[in-house]
Amino acid sequence: MPVTKRRARTRQRLLDAALDVFAEEGFGRSTVEQVCERAGFTRGAFYSNFSSLDELFLALWEERSARMLDDVRAALAGIDPDDPEAAVRAAIDATPVDDAWFRITAEFTAHALRNPGLRRVMAAREEAIRDAILPVFVAALGRLGRRVTDERALGDALVAVHDGTSVQVLLQPDDVAVRARRQALFMNVLDAYSTPLESA
Amino acid sequence: MPVTKRRARTRQRLLDAALDVFAEEGFGRSTVEQVCERAGFTRGAFYSNFSSLDELFLALWEERSARMLDDVRAALAGIDPDDPEAAVRAAIDATPVDDAWFRITAEFTAHALRNPGLRRVMAAREEAIRDAILPVFVAALGRLGRRVTDERALGDALVAVHDGTSVQVLLQPDDVAVRARRQALFMNVLDAYSTPLESA
DNA sequence: CGTATCGAATACGTTCGCGTATCCAACCGG
């Protein structure tokens, strides 16, 4: 918790600058100096706010991924419940494929897999994302007259499909067919993990 | 193409050492010196074989991913065609989840997304993997009395599911349920992208 | 308005890693 407003602003500008630098250079190839230059501060300011680049990286990832989670929750909350088909589509669109953020997450994943502490942090975050998304899909499917058989399994499947197809979309950004197949795969998964209700 | 045997051996030992170092430190945080020390050479030897760490990284990735592709092809070739269920399972197992390699691939992906040239290289490799795996699944499904409707879509879906679920498996290595859900998701996808043949 | 404190800037010395220019040994062909 930052003590003063001044401190908080500096800290935030450093985080924002780091986001850009990491996206451009990769976390591994980034330096404290690059981050400071981008933010318009000197290294003195940096070390007054963080003890290392690693610490900043963790702080950055936590802040941004928490914000994304909030965005998703907000987007899902505003979905029209009367058109379940469209609702599902909207929900899928609510988890966008962001180039820069994807690169950072990929590196953070690799980083976390090397560090047991970080691994647990990341696993918990994945779980939170899953739990935030899941109810919306379950509800939408319910309105379509379908019951989800194994919620946990559906949640994991949706996250996996999102992650796995993101790479494909980013590798072929101009290929609309790839995006279409991504959509279709989501729909197929939703279908496979739910069954029609017998009573209307 | 290496000129002499001596040169080839040195090159190979450098690549092998780099694999270890990258897996431990991350590509971004690795140095030429670390690789050389691990391989038992000096930086002189390194620069006689590669012009930069980036070049080595590309060479390493191409070599290892080509080898993996061969392994998969070999494993798939030896599959028993008389038990299609088991064949599918075996095929899934033939694409193992390797911790160290996953980390390296994750970083390489991020790297490639920053570099148009590398991005194309990687997209081509993904395509090759898909095309190698696909026929086996199509054939196995055929023996189960099912026809694949859209091969391209199935291929992309399988790759996406593999990638997406790998993270989950690695994040919770001791949770057998995660692995089971991964298996089930594969089966569901195979089912969703094929339909029963009418004539026996 | 004055003062005390907090936080960013400055100014070191140091280490680390780089890439090259040169040297010397190992090996390959005759």
Added chain:
DNA sequence: CCGGTTGGATACGCGAACGTATTCGATACG
């Protein structure tokens, strides 16, 4: 076995980035 060539080792200078100890200005508060 012997010269020539190939390829790894040595040794250099250089620049980048680090982390800290200290200074100085801004801002919060009485």
